[in-house]
Amino acid sequence: xxxxxxxxxxxxxxxxxxxxxxCQANADLRLERTNAGELIIMxxxxxxxxxxxxxxxxxxxxxxxxxxxxxxxxxxxxxxLPNGAERSPDASWVRRERWEALSAEQKRKFLxxxxxxVVELRSESDSLTKLQAKMQEYIDNGTRLGxxxxxxxxxxxxxxxxxxxxxxxxxxTLSGEDVVLGFELNLQPIFSNV
Numbered sequence: 001x002x003x004x005x006x007x008x009x010x011x012x013x014x015x016x017x018x019x020x021x022x023c024q025a026n027a028d029l030r031l032e033r034t035n036a037g038e039l040i041i042m043x044x045x046x047x048x049x050x051x052x053x054x055x056x057x058x059x060x061x062x063x064x065x066x067x068x069x070x071x072x073x074x075x076x077x078x079x080x081l082p083n084g085a086e087r088s089p090d091a092s093w094v095r096r097e098r099w100e101a102l103s104a105e106q107k108r109k110f111l112x113x114x115x116x117x118v119v120e121l122r123s124e125s126d127s128l129t130k131l132q133a134k135m136q137e138y139i140d141n142g143t144r145l146g147x148x149x150x151x152x153x154x155x156x157x158x159x160x161x162x163x164x165x166x167x168x169x170x171x172x173t174l175s176g177e178d179v180v181l182g183f184e185l186n187l188q189p190i191f192s193n194v
Contacts, residue, residue: 078110089118145179
């Protein structure tokens, strides 16, 4: 299955609150919204992708638990980007001072910011060009570091603010550089057959 994009005429455009309520009423669906107001309905992942994504989140959360630098999030977290899009990266992280600057209400709903760090894991049904555009959207909206991981080709695209995309073929690990300082993702469980 692939994602479905619904184009709403401006007369049917959802407010932020209506979109939030739609997501709450359909918690079994993974919904995103583009900055043009298109509604994206993403199917659940298969077992292999779900396992790989869990391994990425496990490693990020374990690292985050060892320090007080920020907060890690899984793929069910929504972010309202500065351009108006609402996205849910497969894994993400926000510096603690940015998290603490949010109100209690903002923390309960879709976070009104672009994460400092994002990971998108390509599943077999994902369009590579759409994921690349999504990664660039994160960077254009303030994300400082992003990894697009493709287990099918064992390739990683690294997105950084103000720099060209770097492509790595079959790396063993990825460094969080100065954004998620000290984080190193072991790609063996992500690239191996589950």
